[in-house]
Amino acid sequence: MTEFDFIRRYLMRQQSDKDVLLGIGDDAAIVRPRTGFDLCFSSDMLLAGRHFFADVAPADLAHKVLAVNISDMAAMGAQPRWALLSAALPKLDEAWLQAFCDGLFGLAGQFGITLIGGDTTKGDYVFNITIAGELPQGQALRRDAAEAGDDIWVSGRIGLAAAALNHHWQTLVLPEAVHTLCEPARLRPMPRVALGQALLTVAHAAQDISDGLAQDIGHILKASGVGAEIFADRLPTLPILRTLLPQARLYDYLLAGGDDYELVFTAPEQQRDAVLAAGRAADTPVTRIGRVFAGEGLRILEANGKEMQLTHLGFDHFG
Amino acid sequence: MTEFDFIRRYLMRQQSDKDVLLGIGDDAAIVRPRTGFDLCFSSDMLLAGRHFFADVAPADLAHKVLAVNISDMAAMGAQPRWALLSAALPKLDEAWLQAFCDGLFGLAGQFGITLIGGDTTKGDYVFNITIAGELPQGQALRRDAAEAGDDIWVSGRIGLAAAALNHHWQTLVLPEAVHTLCEPARLRPMPRVALGQALLTVAHAAQDISDGLAQDIGHILKASGVGAEIFADRLPTLPILRTLLPQARLYDYLLAGGDDYELVFTAPEQQRDAVLAAGRAADTPVTRIGRVFAGEGLRILEANGKEMQLTHLGFDHFG
Incomplete structure:
Protein backbone atom coordinates (compact mmCIF):
# COMPACT_ATOMS: atom_id res chain seq x y z
CA MET A 1 0.00 0.00 0.00
CA THR A 2 1.41 3.41 -0.95
CA GLU A 3 0.76 6.73 0.72
CA PHE A 4 -1.80 7.52 -1.98
CA ASP A 5 -3.65 4.23 -1.52
CA PHE A 6 -3.76 4.90 2.20
CA ILE A 7 -5.21 8.37 1.72
CA ARG A 8 -7.75 7.12 -0.82
CA ARG A 9 -8.78 4.06 1.11
CA TYR A 10 -8.92 5.40 4.64
CA LEU A 11 -9.05 9.17 4.69
CA MET A 12 -11.18 10.16 1.69
CA ARG A 13 -14.45 9.07 3.23
CA GLN A 14 -17.67 10.37 1.85
CA GLN A 15 -18.53 13.29 4.05
CA SER A 16 -21.35 15.70 3.47
CA ASP A 17 -20.60 19.33 4.20
CA LYS A 18 -21.94 21.75 1.64
CA ASP A 19 -19.42 24.38 2.74
CA VAL A 20 -16.51 22.12 1.70
CA LEU A 21 -16.02 22.91 -1.99
CA LEU A 22 -12.96 20.66 -2.37
CA GLY A 23 -11.83 18.04 0.15
CA ILE A 24 -8.80 15.79 0.41
CA GLY A 25 -6.81 15.11 -2.74
CA ASP A 26 -5.61 18.42 -4.17
CA ASP A 27 -2.78 20.72 -3.09
CA ALA A 28 -5.22 22.26 -0.64
CA ALA A 29 -8.83 21.99 0.44
CA ILE A 30 -11.32 24.78 -0.22
CA VAL A 31 -14.12 25.79 2.12
CA ARG A 32 -16.62 28.60 1.96
CA PRO A 33 -16.94 30.39 5.33
CA ARG A 34 -20.49 31.35 6.27
CA THR A 35 -21.38 35.02 6.43
CA GLY A 36 -21.60 36.40 9.95
CA PHE A 37 -19.03 34.08 11.47
CA ASP A 38 -15.44 34.52 12.51
CA LEU A 39 -13.11 31.55 12.23
CA CYS A 40 -11.13 29.98 15.06
CA PHE A 41 -7.93 28.01 14.50
CA SER A 42 -5.97 25.73 16.76
CA SER A 43 -3.28 23.04 16.39
CA ASP A 44 -2.14 20.29 18.73
CA MET A 45 0.68 17.85 18.18
CA LEU A 46 0.96 14.51 20.00
CA LEU A 47 4.11 12.40 20.06
CA ALA A 48 4.51 8.77 20.99
CA GLY A 49 6.25 8.37 24.33
CA ARG A 50 5.39 11.90 25.38
CA HIS A 51 1.63 12.29 24.97
CA PHE A 52 0.64 8.68 24.50
CA PHE A 53 2.04 5.19 24.78
CA ALA A 54 2.97 3.20 21.69
CA ASP A 55 0.67 0.38 22.87
CA VAL A 56 -2.46 2.56 23.08
CA ALA A 57 -5.46 1.21 21.16
CA PRO A 58 -5.45 3.07 17.82
CA ALA A 59 -9.14 4.03 18.08
CA ASP A 60 -8.52 5.58 21.52
CA LEU A 61 -5.46 7.37 20.18
CA ALA A 62 -7.37 8.86 17.26
CA HIS A 63 -10.16 9.92 19.61
CA LYS A 64 -7.69 11.68 21.90
CA VAL A 65 -5.77 13.41 19.11
CA LEU A 66 -8.98 14.90 17.74
CA ALA A 67 -10.61 15.49 21.14
CA VAL A 68 -7.83 17.75 22.42
CA ASN A 69 -8.28 19.92 19.35
CA ILE A 70 -12.06 19.99 19.60
CA SER A 71 -11.60 21.00 23.22
CA ASP A 72 -9.77 24.15 22.12
CA MET A 73 -12.82 25.05 20.04
CA ALA A 74 -15.09 24.35 23.02
CA ALA A 75 -12.97 26.69 25.14
CA MET A 76 -13.58 29.53 22.66
CA GLY A 77 -17.30 28.78 22.41
CA ALA A 78 -16.79 27.82 18.75
CA GLN A 79 -18.47 25.21 16.59
CA PRO A 80 -15.73 22.91 15.23
CA ARG A 81 -16.10 22.45 11.46
CA TRP A 82 -12.98 21.29 9.63
CA ALA A 83 -9.82 19.39 10.54
CA LEU A 84 -6.47 18.60 8.90
CA LEU A 85 -4.51 15.60 10.15
CA SER A 86 -0.76 15.18 9.70
CA ALA A 87 0.48 11.75 10.68
CA ALA A 88 3.90 10.16 10.81
CA LEU A 89 3.52 6.38 10.92
CA PRO A 90 6.27 3.77 11.10
CA LYS A 91 4.37 1.55 8.68
CA LEU A 92 1.01 1.26 6.93
CA ASP A 93 -0.61 -1.52 8.95
CA GLU A 94 -4.16 -1.99 7.65
CA ALA A 95 -5.77 -3.24 10.87
CA TRP A 96 -4.17 -0.42 12.83
CA LEU A 97 -5.21 2.20 10.27
CA GLN A 98 -8.76 0.88 10.11
CA ALA A 99 -9.13 1.13 13.88
CA PHE A 100 -7.48 4.56 13.99
CA CYS A 101 -9.78 5.90 11.27
CA ASP A 102 -12.84 4.41 13.00
CA GLY A 103 -11.91 6.33 16.15
CA LEU A 104 -11.16 9.48 14.21
CA PHE A 105 -14.25 9.56 12.02
CA GLY A 106 -16.42 8.32 14.88
CA LEU A 107 -15.64 11.39 16.99
CA ALA A 108 -15.56 13.72 13.97
CA GLY A 109 -19.05 12.53 13.04
CA GLN A 110 -20.39 13.19 16.54
CA PHE A 111 -19.34 16.82 16.24
CA GLY A 112 -20.09 17.32 12.54
CA ILE A 113 -16.42 17.82 11.70
CA THR A 114 -15.13 17.15 8.18
CA LEU A 115 -11.56 15.97 7.61
CA ILE A 116 -10.44 18.18 4.72
CA GLY A 117 -6.72 17.55 4.44
CA GLY A 118 -3.38 16.84 6.01
CA ASP A 119 -0.16 15.04 5.35
CA THR A 120 1.23 11.55 5.86
CA THR A 121 4.83 10.46 6.13
CA LYS A 122 6.94 7.63 7.44
CA GLY A 123 8.40 8.04 10.90
CA ASP A 124 7.87 7.32 14.56
CA TYR A 125 4.26 8.08 15.53
CA VAL A 126 3.48 11.81 15.46
CA PHE A 127 0.02 13.27 15.01
CA ASN A 128 -0.87 16.88 14.44
CA ILE A 129 -4.38 18.12 13.98
CA THR A 130 -5.32 21.63 13.00
CA ILE A 131 -8.94 22.43 13.58
CA ALA A 132 -11.04 25.32 12.33
CA GLY A 133 -14.32 26.35 13.87
CA GLU A 134 -16.94 29.05 13.56
CA LEU A 135 -17.86 31.73 16.05
CA PRO A 136 -20.70 34.22 15.67
CA GLN A 137 -18.89 37.43 14.69
CA GLY A 138 -17.44 39.33 17.61
CA GLN A 139 -18.31 36.64 20.16
CA ALA A 140 -15.70 34.45 21.85
CA LEU A 141 -14.74 33.14 25.27
CA ARG A 142 -11.30 34.71 25.50
CA ARG A 143 -8.73 34.22 28.25
CA ASP A 144 -8.33 37.96 28.72
CA ALA A 145 -11.98 38.66 29.53
CA ALA A 146 -12.19 37.73 33.24
CA GLU A 147 -13.26 40.56 35.52
CA ALA A 148 -12.93 41.18 39.24
CA GLY A 149 -16.07 39.91 40.95
CA ASP A 150 -16.62 37.09 38.44
CA ASP A 151 -17.41 33.65 39.75
CA ILE A 152 -15.15 30.82 38.61
CA TRP A 153 -16.84 27.68 37.35
CA VAL A 154 -15.69 24.31 36.16
CA SER A 155 -17.59 21.79 34.04
CA GLY A 156 -17.97 18.09 34.76
CA ARG A 157 -15.53 16.43 37.14
CA ILE A 158 -11.78 16.78 37.31
CA GLY A 159 -8.89 14.63 38.55
CA LEU A 160 -10.25 11.46 36.96
CA ALA A 161 -7.78 11.44 34.06
CA ALA A 162 -4.87 11.94 36.48
CA ALA A 163 -6.11 9.09 38.69
CA ALA A 164 -6.40 6.78 35.68
CA LEU A 165 -2.99 7.82 34.39
CA ASN A 166 -1.35 7.14 37.74
CA HIS A 167 -3.08 3.79 37.86
CA HIS A 168 -1.66 3.09 34.39
CA TRP A 169 1.81 4.12 35.62
CA GLN A 170 1.29 1.89 38.68
CA THR A 171 1.97 4.83 40.97
CA LEU A 172 -1.57 4.35 42.25
CA VAL A 173 -3.77 1.28 42.55
CA LEU A 174 -7.45 2.01 42.01
CA PRO A 175 -10.11 -0.56 42.88
CA GLU A 176 -11.44 -2.02 39.64
CA ALA A 177 -14.83 -0.27 39.94
CA VAL A 178 -13.15 3.11 40.44
CA HIS A 179 -10.69 2.51 37.63
CA THR A 180 -13.62 1.79 35.32
CA LEU A 181 -15.10 5.17 36.19
CA CYS A 182 -11.82 7.08 35.70
CA GLU A 183 -10.40 5.40 32.60
CA PRO A 184 -12.78 7.03 30.05
CA ALA A 185 -11.57 10.47 31.18
CA ARG A 186 -8.02 9.45 30.24
CA LEU A 187 -8.76 7.54 27.04
CA ARG A 188 -11.89 9.14 25.63
CA PRO A 189 -12.30 12.68 26.92
CA MET A 190 -15.43 14.37 25.52
CA PRO A 191 -14.87 18.03 24.73
CA ARG A 192 -17.50 20.45 26.04
CA VAL A 193 -18.53 21.99 22.75
CA ALA A 194 -22.23 22.41 23.57
CA LEU A 195 -21.42 24.05 26.89
CA GLY A 196 -18.89 26.44 25.32
CA GLN A 197 -21.47 27.59 22.81
CA ALA A 198 -24.20 27.91 25.45
CA LEU A 199 -21.85 30.12 27.49
CA LEU A 200 -21.02 32.55 24.66
CA THR A 201 -23.35 35.29 25.84
CA VAL A 202 -23.19 34.30 29.50
CA ALA A 203 -19.56 33.82 30.53
CA HIS A 204 -16.57 36.14 30.32
CA ALA A 205 -13.36 34.08 30.03
CA ALA A 206 -12.87 30.37 29.42
CA GLN A 207 -10.10 27.85 28.93
CA ASP A 208 -9.96 24.09 28.73
CA ILE A 209 -8.17 22.10 31.42
CA SER A 210 -5.32 20.35 29.68
CA ASP A 211 -2.24 21.22 31.73
CA GLY A 212 -3.89 21.24 35.16
CA LEU A 213 -6.59 23.46 36.72
CA ALA A 214 -4.21 25.75 38.61
CA GLN A 215 -1.98 26.41 35.62
CA ASP A 216 -4.92 26.78 33.25
CA ILE A 217 -6.73 29.24 35.53
CA GLY A 218 -3.37 30.98 35.80
CA HIS A 219 -3.46 31.68 32.06
CA ILE A 220 -6.84 33.40 32.43
CA LEU A 221 -5.65 35.44 35.41
CA LYS A 222 -2.46 36.55 33.71
CA ALA A 223 -4.20 37.47 30.44
CA SER A 224 -6.96 39.32 32.30
CA ASP A 233 -13.53 21.52 48.87
CA ARG A 234 -15.84 22.61 46.06
CA LEU A 235 -13.75 21.11 43.28
CA PRO A 236 -15.96 18.55 41.55
CA THR A 237 -14.48 15.08 41.31
CA LEU A 238 -15.48 11.47 41.70
CA PRO A 239 -16.52 11.39 45.40
CA ILE A 240 -14.72 8.10 46.09
CA LEU A 241 -11.41 9.75 45.15
CA ARG A 242 -11.77 12.08 48.13
CA THR A 243 -11.82 9.10 50.49
CA LEU A 244 -9.37 6.89 48.59
CA LEU A 245 -6.55 9.39 48.16
CA PRO A 246 -4.32 11.09 50.72
CA GLN A 247 -5.16 14.81 50.65
CA ALA A 248 -1.87 15.95 49.07
CA ARG A 249 -2.32 13.52 46.26
CA LEU A 250 -5.98 14.34 45.78
CA TYR A 251 -5.20 18.03 45.35
CA ASP A 252 -2.26 17.27 43.12
CA TYR A 253 -4.64 15.46 40.77
CA LEU A 254 -7.37 18.09 41.05
CA LEU A 255 -5.17 21.14 40.64
CA ALA A 256 -2.24 19.90 38.57
CA GLY A 257 -3.49 16.72 36.96
CA GLY A 258 -4.70 18.08 33.66
CA ASP A 259 -5.90 16.05 30.71
CA ASP A 260 -9.55 16.26 31.81
CA TYR A 261 -10.56 18.58 28.97
CA GLU A 262 -13.24 20.14 31.10
CA LEU A 263 -13.81 23.89 30.85
CA VAL A 264 -12.91 26.41 33.52
CA PHE A 265 -14.65 29.73 33.01
CA THR A 266 -15.60 32.95 34.70
CA ALA A 267 -18.97 34.67 34.67
CA PRO A 268 -20.49 37.66 36.50
CA GLU A 269 -22.29 36.88 39.74
CA GLN A 270 -25.62 38.05 38.24
CA GLN A 271 -25.30 35.32 35.59
CA ARG A 272 -25.40 32.42 38.07
CA ASP A 273 -28.82 31.29 36.95
CA ALA A 274 -27.87 31.69 33.32
CA VAL A 275 -24.73 29.57 33.83
CA LEU A 276 -26.79 26.84 35.47
CA ALA A 277 -29.28 27.02 32.60
CA ALA A 278 -26.43 26.76 30.05
CA GLY A 279 -25.17 23.68 31.88
CA ARG A 280 -28.61 22.10 31.74
CA ALA A 281 -29.05 23.02 28.07
CA ALA A 282 -25.70 21.39 27.29
CA ASP A 283 -26.44 18.44 29.58
CA THR A 284 -23.20 19.22 31.43
CA PRO A 285 -22.80 19.68 35.18
CA VAL A 286 -21.26 23.01 36.16
CA THR A 287 -19.85 23.82 39.59
CA ARG A 288 -18.97 27.19 41.06
CA ILE A 289 -15.49 26.82 42.56
CA GLY A 290 -14.15 30.30 43.24
CA ARG A 291 -14.03 34.00 42.62
CA VAL A 292 -11.96 36.50 40.66
CA PHE A 293 -10.59 39.54 42.52
CA ALA A 294 -8.73 42.68 41.53
CA GLY A 295 -5.07 42.01 42.09
CA GLU A 296 -2.94 39.04 41.18
CA GLY A 297 -2.12 35.47 42.06
CA LEU A 298 -4.12 32.33 42.65
CA ARG A 299 -5.03 31.33 46.18
CA ILE A 300 -6.38 27.87 46.92
CA LEU A 301 -8.37 27.92 50.14
CA GLU A 302 -9.15 24.90 52.32
CA ALA A 303 -12.55 24.52 53.96
CA ASN A 304 -11.19 26.24 57.11
CA GLY A 305 -10.14 29.26 55.03
CA LYS A 306 -6.42 28.43 55.28
CA GLU A 307 -4.39 28.91 52.10
CA MET A 308 -3.04 25.72 50.58
CA GLN A 309 0.63 25.66 49.55
CA LEU A 310 1.22 24.35 46.04
CA THR A 311 4.58 23.33 44.72
CA HIS A 312 3.73 21.62 41.48
CA LEU A 313 1.31 23.47 39.25
CA GLY A 314 0.92 21.61 35.99
CA PHE A 315 2.57 20.44 32.89
CA ASP A 316 5.44 22.35 31.23
CA HIS A 317 5.84 20.83 27.78
CA PHE A 318 9.63 21.20 27.98
CA GLY A 319 9.98 20.12 31.66
CA MET B 1 13.22 28.94 29.51
CA THR B 2 9.77 27.34 29.65
CA GLU B 3 7.45 26.63 26.75
CA PHE B 4 5.49 29.77 27.61
CA ASP B 5 8.61 31.94 27.66
CA PHE B 6 9.58 30.52 24.28
CA ILE B 7 6.19 31.30 22.78
CA ARG B 8 6.15 34.80 24.27
CA ARG B 9 9.71 35.65 23.39
CA TYR B 10 10.00 34.16 19.92
CA LEU B 11 6.61 33.50 18.42
CA MET B 12 4.37 36.34 19.61
CA ARG B 13 5.92 38.95 17.35
CA GLN B 14 4.05 42.12 16.65
CA GLN B 15 2.30 41.47 13.37
CA SER B 16 -0.22 43.72 11.72
CA ASP B 17 -3.16 42.01 10.10
CA LYS B 18 -6.49 43.67 10.74
CA ASP B 19 -8.31 40.44 9.92
CA VAL B 20 -6.62 38.66 12.85
CA LEU B 21 -8.88 39.43 15.82
CA LEU B 22 -6.92 37.28 18.26
CA GLY B 23 -3.45 35.86 17.65
CA ILE B 24 -1.19 33.49 19.56
CA GLY B 25 -1.84 33.02 23.27
CA ASP B 26 -5.41 31.79 23.72
CA ASP B 27 -6.95 28.34 23.19
CA ALA B 28 -7.38 29.30 19.54
CA ALA B 29 -6.78 32.22 17.22
CA ILE B 30 -9.67 34.15 15.66
CA VAL B 31 -9.67 35.59 12.15
CA ARG B 32 -12.38 37.33 10.17
CA PRO B 33 -12.58 36.00 6.60
CA ARG B 34 -13.13 38.65 3.96
CA THR B 35 -16.41 38.65 2.06
CA GLY B 36 -16.16 37.24 -1.44
CA PHE B 37 -13.35 34.83 -0.73
CA ASP B 38 -13.17 31.10 -0.22
CA LEU B 39 -10.54 29.70 2.12
CA CYS B 40 -7.87 27.19 1.20
CA PHE B 41 -6.21 24.92 3.77
CA SER B 42 -3.12 22.78 3.58
CA SER B 43 -0.76 21.03 6.04
CA ASP B 44 2.76 19.69 5.62
CA MET B 45 4.81 17.87 8.19
CA LEU B 46 8.61 17.63 8.06
CA LEU B 47 10.65 15.19 10.15
CA ALA B 48 14.37 15.24 10.91
CA GLY B 49 16.20 12.52 9.04
CA ARG B 50 13.43 12.18 6.48
CA HIS B 51 12.79 15.64 5.08
CA PHE B 52 15.83 17.46 6.39
CA PHE B 53 19.15 16.80 8.07
CA ALA B 54 19.65 17.54 11.73
CA ASP B 55 22.63 19.76 10.84
CA VAL B 56 20.65 22.06 8.53
CA ALA B 57 20.95 25.76 9.32
CA PRO B 58 17.85 26.61 11.39
CA ALA B 59 16.96 29.64 9.24
CA ASP B 60 17.04 27.48 6.09
CA LEU B 61 14.96 24.84 7.82
CA ALA B 62 12.30 27.35 8.86
CA HIS B 63 12.25 28.77 5.35
CA LYS B 64 11.71 25.32 3.86
CA VAL B 65 9.00 24.26 6.32
CA LEU B 66 7.00 27.38 5.53
CA ALA B 67 7.86 27.46 1.80
CA VAL B 68 6.44 23.99 1.10
CA ASN B 69 3.16 25.10 2.63
CA ILE B 70 3.08 28.41 0.79
CA SER B 71 3.73 26.43 -2.38
CA ASP B 72 0.46 24.54 -1.87
CA MET B 73 -1.34 27.88 -1.79
CA ALA B 74 0.49 28.96 -4.95
CA ALA B 75 -0.65 25.76 -6.67
CA MET B 76 -4.29 26.65 -5.95
CA GLY B 77 -3.85 30.27 -7.04
CA ALA B 78 -4.51 31.36 -3.45
CA GLN B 79 -3.12 34.23 -1.41
CA PRO B 80 -1.54 32.74 1.73
CA ARG B 81 -2.74 34.59 4.85
CA TRP B 82 -2.38 32.69 8.13
CA ALA B 83 -0.17 29.89 9.44
CA LEU B 84 -0.05 27.63 12.50
CA LEU B 85 3.26 26.02 13.45
CA SER B 86 3.56 22.88 15.55
CA ALA B 87 7.12 22.11 16.56
CA ALA B 88 8.73 19.30 18.49
CA LEU B 89 12.18 20.38 19.65
CA PRO B 90 14.72 18.38 21.65
CA LYS B 91 15.64 21.48 23.67
CA LEU B 92 15.04 25.21 23.79
CA ASP B 93 18.35 26.53 22.47
CA GLU B 94 18.10 30.30 22.19
CA ALA B 95 20.56 30.82 19.33
CA TRP B 96 18.90 28.06 17.33
CA LEU B 97 15.41 29.40 18.03
CA GLN B 98 16.42 32.94 17.14
CA ALA B 99 17.79 31.82 13.77
CA PHE B 100 14.79 29.57 13.12
CA CYS B 101 12.35 32.38 13.87
CA ASP B 102 14.32 34.82 11.71
CA GLY B 103 13.97 32.41 8.78
CA LEU B 104 10.32 31.80 9.52
CA PHE B 105 9.20 35.38 10.00
CA GLY B 106 11.48 36.53 7.17
CA LEU B 107 9.64 34.40 4.63
CA ALA B 108 6.24 34.98 6.27
CA GLY B 109 6.81 38.72 6.00
CA GLN B 110 7.66 38.49 2.30
CA PHE B 111 4.28 36.89 1.65
CA GLY B 112 2.22 38.85 4.18
CA ILE B 113 1.54 35.74 6.25
CA THR B 114 0.67 36.03 9.95
CA LEU B 115 1.61 33.27 12.39
CA ILE B 116 -1.58 32.88 14.43
CA GLY B 117 -0.99 29.74 16.48
CA GLY B 118 0.42 26.29 16.87
CA ASP B 119 1.87 23.99 19.45
CA THR B 120 5.28 23.27 20.93
CA THR B 121 6.49 20.15 22.64
CA LYS B 122 9.67 18.33 23.52
CA GLY B 123 10.85 15.63 21.13
CA ASP B 124 13.03 14.91 18.16
CA TYR B 125 12.63 17.66 15.55
CA VAL B 126 9.21 17.61 13.88
CA PHE B 127 7.58 20.60 12.23
CA ASN B 128 4.05 20.86 10.97
CA ILE B 129 2.61 23.95 9.39
CA THR B 130 -1.00 24.44 8.49
CA ILE B 131 -1.59 27.33 6.18
CA ALA B 132 -4.81 29.10 5.23
CA GLY B 133 -5.18 31.28 2.18
CA GLU B 134 -7.84 33.21 0.32
CA LEU B 135 -9.23 32.54 -3.13
CA PRO B 136 -11.74 34.74 -4.96
CA GLN B 137 -15.01 32.81 -4.58
CA GLY B 138 -15.43 30.00 -7.06
CA GLN B 139 -11.95 30.39 -8.55
CA ALA B 140 -9.16 27.86 -8.01
CA LEU B 141 -6.49 25.97 -9.93
CA ARG B 142 -7.70 22.45 -9.23
CA ARG B 143 -6.01 19.22 -10.21
CA ASP B 144 -9.17 17.91 -11.83
CA ALA B 145 -9.58 20.74 -14.32
CA ALA B 146 -7.17 19.73 -17.13
CA GLU B 147 -8.81 19.25 -20.53
CA ALA B 148 -7.78 17.43 -23.67
CA GLY B 149 -6.00 19.89 -25.93
CA ASP B 150 -4.52 21.92 -23.06
CA ASP B 151 -0.88 22.86 -23.21
CA ILE B 152 1.26 21.84 -20.25
CA TRP B 153 3.52 24.49 -18.77
CA VAL B 154 6.10 24.60 -16.03
CA SER B 155 7.43 27.63 -14.16
CA GLY B 156 11.06 28.47 -13.56
CA ARG B 157 13.65 25.70 -13.85
CA ILE B 158 13.53 22.20 -12.49
CA GLY B 159 16.10 19.58 -11.50
CA LEU B 160 18.25 22.05 -9.59
CA ALA B 161 17.09 20.91 -6.15
CA ALA B 162 17.78 17.27 -7.09
CA ALA B 163 21.25 18.13 -8.36
CA ALA B 164 22.06 20.02 -5.16
CA LEU B 165 20.66 17.20 -3.02
CA ASN B 166 22.75 14.59 -4.84
CA HIS B 167 25.80 16.81 -4.41
CA HIS B 168 24.99 16.99 -0.70
CA TRP B 169 24.69 13.18 -0.60
CA GLN B 170 28.01 12.94 -2.52
CA THR B 171 26.32 10.87 -5.21
CA LEU B 172 27.21 13.69 -7.61
CA VAL B 173 30.03 16.20 -7.64
CA LEU B 174 29.04 19.58 -9.02
CA PRO B 175 31.63 22.19 -9.92
CA GLU B 176 31.53 24.91 -7.25
CA ALA B 177 29.98 27.50 -9.61
CA VAL B 178 27.18 25.09 -10.57
CA HIS B 179 26.59 24.04 -6.98
CA THR B 180 26.21 27.70 -6.05
CA LEU B 181 23.46 28.01 -8.66
CA CYS B 182 21.62 24.84 -7.58
CA GLU B 183 21.86 25.06 -3.78
CA PRO B 184 19.24 27.82 -3.30
CA ALA B 185 16.64 25.61 -5.02
CA ARG B 186 17.28 22.97 -2.33
CA LEU B 187 17.62 25.23 0.69
CA ARG B 188 15.49 28.26 -0.06
CA PRO B 189 12.80 27.41 -2.62
CA MET B 190 10.59 30.40 -3.43
CA PRO B 191 6.95 29.43 -3.91
CA ARG B 192 5.24 30.81 -7.01
CA VAL B 193 2.41 32.67 -5.32
CA ALA B 194 2.27 35.61 -7.73
CA LEU B 195 2.22 33.29 -10.74
CA GLY B 196 -0.53 31.11 -9.27
CA GLN B 197 -2.72 34.14 -8.71
CA ALA B 198 -1.98 35.53 -12.18
CA LEU B 199 -3.05 32.19 -13.67
CA LEU B 200 -6.42 32.01 -11.88
CA THR B 201 -8.48 33.10 -14.87
CA VAL B 202 -6.03 31.78 -17.47
CA ALA B 203 -5.03 28.22 -16.58
CA HIS B 204 -7.13 25.12 -16.00
CA ALA B 205 -5.27 22.75 -13.63
CA ALA B 206 -2.16 23.33 -11.53
CA GLN B 207 0.00 21.52 -9.00
CA ASP B 208 3.33 22.26 -7.38
CA ILE B 209 6.32 20.06 -8.08
CA SER B 210 7.27 18.49 -4.79
CA ASP B 211 7.46 14.76 -5.48
CA GLY B 212 8.84 14.96 -9.06
CA LEU B 213 7.40 16.35 -12.29
CA ALA B 214 6.19 13.01 -13.70
CA GLN B 215 4.40 11.98 -10.52
CA ASP B 216 2.97 15.45 -9.95
CA ILE B 217 1.66 15.72 -13.53
CA GLY B 218 0.29 12.22 -12.96
CA HIS B 219 -1.91 13.56 -10.17
CA ILE B 220 -3.43 16.10 -12.56
CA LEU B 221 -3.97 13.48 -15.27
CA LYS B 222 -5.60 11.02 -12.91
CA ALA B 223 -7.86 13.63 -11.31
CA SER B 224 -8.84 15.03 -14.71
CA ASP B 233 14.09 18.46 -24.56
CA ARG B 234 11.85 21.39 -23.65
CA LEU B 235 12.08 20.84 -19.87
CA PRO B 236 13.59 24.01 -18.45
CA THR B 237 16.69 23.49 -16.32
CA LEU B 238 20.08 24.98 -15.71
CA PRO B 239 21.71 24.57 -19.18
CA ILE B 240 25.03 23.37 -17.77
CA LEU B 241 23.23 20.38 -16.17
CA ARG B 242 22.39 19.11 -19.68
CA THR B 243 26.10 18.90 -20.52
CA LEU B 244 27.35 17.86 -17.08
CA LEU B 245 25.00 14.95 -16.44
CA PRO B 246 24.62 11.62 -18.23
CA GLN B 247 21.21 11.63 -19.93
CA ALA B 248 19.59 9.00 -17.66
CA ARG B 249 20.59 10.96 -14.62
CA LEU B 250 19.53 14.28 -16.10
CA TYR B 251 16.04 12.98 -16.80
CA ASP B 252 15.86 11.31 -13.41
CA TYR B 253 16.43 14.72 -11.81
CA LEU B 254 14.08 16.53 -14.20
CA LEU B 255 11.22 14.05 -14.06
CA ALA B 256 11.54 12.45 -10.64
CA GLY B 257 13.72 14.86 -8.68
CA GLY B 258 11.03 16.90 -6.99
CA ASP B 259 11.57 19.50 -4.28
CA ASP B 260 11.72 22.33 -6.82
CA TYR B 261 8.39 23.84 -5.77
CA GLU B 262 7.80 25.15 -9.25
CA LEU B 263 4.28 24.98 -10.68
CA VAL B 264 3.17 22.64 -13.44
CA PHE B 265 -0.11 23.72 -15.00
CA THR B 266 -2.33 23.28 -18.01
CA ALA B 267 -4.04 25.97 -20.08
CA PRO B 268 -6.01 26.02 -23.31
CA GLU B 269 -3.97 26.61 -26.47
CA GLN B 270 -5.76 29.92 -27.11
CA GLN B 271 -4.43 31.19 -23.76
CA ARG B 272 -0.74 30.95 -24.76
CA ASP B 273 -0.29 34.73 -24.89
CA ALA B 274 -2.19 35.13 -21.62
CA VAL B 275 0.05 32.54 -19.93
CA LEU B 276 3.16 34.35 -21.14
CA ALA B 277 1.69 37.64 -19.92
CA ALA B 278 0.93 36.07 -16.51
CA GLY B 279 4.54 34.90 -16.34
CA ARG B 280 5.80 38.39 -17.09
CA ALA B 281 3.38 39.96 -14.59
CA ALA B 282 4.63 37.55 -11.92
CA ASP B 283 8.26 38.00 -13.01
CA THR B 284 8.46 34.22 -13.43
CA PRO B 285 9.66 32.34 -16.53
CA VAL B 286 7.10 29.89 -17.92
CA THR B 287 7.87 27.16 -20.47
CA ARG B 288 5.48 25.12 -22.55
CA ILE B 289 6.57 21.50 -22.16
CA GLY B 290 3.76 19.31 -23.44
CA ARG B 291 0.15 18.66 -24.26
CA VAL B 292 -2.89 17.01 -22.68
CA PHE B 293 -4.80 14.44 -24.74
CA ALA B 294 -8.01 12.49 -24.32
CA GLY B 295 -7.04 9.09 -22.98
CA GLU B 296 -4.69 8.14 -20.21
CA GLY B 297 -1.07 7.80 -19.26
CA LEU B 298 1.98 10.04 -19.40
CA ARG B 299 4.37 9.76 -22.36
CA ILE B 300 7.75 11.42 -22.24
CA LEU B 301 9.01 12.01 -25.78
CA GLU B 302 12.62 12.50 -26.78
CA ALA B 303 13.55 15.06 -29.45
CA ASN B 304 13.37 12.30 -32.08
CA GLY B 305 9.78 11.50 -31.05
CA LYS B 306 10.75 8.22 -29.38
CA GLU B 307 9.06 7.48 -26.07
CA MET B 308 11.35 7.48 -23.06
CA GLN B 309 11.09 4.57 -20.60
CA LEU B 310 10.78 5.61 -16.99
CA THR B 311 11.28 3.27 -14.10
CA HIS B 312 11.44 5.62 -11.14
CA LEU B 313 8.73 8.24 -11.01
CA GLY B 314 9.00 10.20 -7.83
CA PHE B 315 8.76 10.12 -4.13
CA ASP B 316 6.42 7.78 -2.24
CA HIS B 317 6.37 9.02 1.35
CA PHE B 318 6.24 5.46 2.65
CA GLY B 319 8.79 4.03 0.17
Missing part, protein backbone atom coordinates in the same frame (compact mmCIF):
# COMPACT_ATOMS: atom_id res chain seq x y z
CA GLY A 225 -4.71 41.01 34.86
CA VAL A 226 -6.66 39.71 37.86
CA GLY A 227 -6.28 37.31 40.77
CA ALA A 228 -8.50 34.52 42.07
CA GLU A 229 -9.32 32.30 44.94
CA ILE A 230 -10.49 28.73 44.60
CA PHE A 231 -12.36 26.79 47.29
CA ALA A 232 -10.63 23.42 47.34
CA GLY B 225 -9.21 11.68 -16.50
CA VAL B 226 -6.83 12.59 -19.32
CA GLY B 227 -3.38 11.66 -20.65
CA ALA B 228 -0.40 13.77 -21.63
CA GLU B 229 2.82 13.89 -23.53
CA ILE B 230 5.86 15.82 -22.41
CA PHE B 231 8.69 16.91 -24.70
CA ALA B 232 11.82 16.04 -22.76
